[in-house]
Amino acid sequence: MTLDATQYRNIIGQFATGVTIVTTAVDGRLHGMTANAIASVSLNPLLLLVCVDKEAHTHDHLSKAGSFTVNILAEDQRAVSVTFAASSEPEEGRLQGVKYRLGANGAPIIEGCLSHIECVVTEHTDGGDHTVFIGRVLAAERYREAPPLLFYQGQYRKLG
Numbered sequence: 001m002t003l004d005a006t007q008y009r010n011i012i013g014q015f016a017t018g019v020t021i022v023t024t025a026v027d028g029r030l031h032g033m034t035a036n037a038i039a040s041v042s043l044n045p046l047l048l049l050v051c052v053d054k055e056a057h058t059h060d061h062l063s064k065a066g067s068f069t070v071n072i073l074a075e076d077q078r079a080v081s082v083t084f085a086a087s088s089e090p091e092e093g094r095l096q097g098v099k100y101r102l103g104a105n106g107a108p109i110i111e112g113c114l115s116h117i118e119c120v121v122t123e124h125t126d127g128g129d130h131t132v133f134i135g136r137v138l139a140a141e142r143y144r145e146a147p148p149l150l151f152y153q154g155q156y157r158k159l160g
Helices: 005-012 057-065 075-085 089-097
Strands: 018-024 029-035 038-043 046-053 067-072 099-104 108-110 116-125 130-142 149-152 155-157
Touching: 005 089, 005 116, 018 057, 018 075, 018 108, 029 046, 029 075, 046 057, 046 067, 046 116, 057 067, 057 116, 067 108, 067 130, 108 116
Parallel strands: none
Antiparallel strands: 018 029, 018 067, 038 046, 046 130, 067 116, 099 108, 116 130, 149 155
């Protein structure tokens, strides 16, 4: 069976994912984007990957920075996800109104997230219209117990 992009998107949309904000910093300027294409790669060494659309503003910033932080969002952070998912303006100004602190790698850690994972890029590879960035985990912290923000069939969802 041959699939087109719309059919594939509908099928892969059956796979429920968590929602994250991937942040980075370049020359003191902060950037971020909503992402659900992340995965743990290895426990030894600790590696995580994030897939970033080559057209996303954050793509080039992440390439230059060489580091990123994945902020895992809670169910009550849907508005934060929507803020970072908007494509009408560059990611650079999107931290306005969103509380954060800077991590050891210089990237923002979003206040109220369930947890965060700080990484330094060890390699990147072409993934069609995306780049797959593999990061070595430098630090991570779990903050609170709460339901995660989920994405399924093109919509935000709740557990249960």
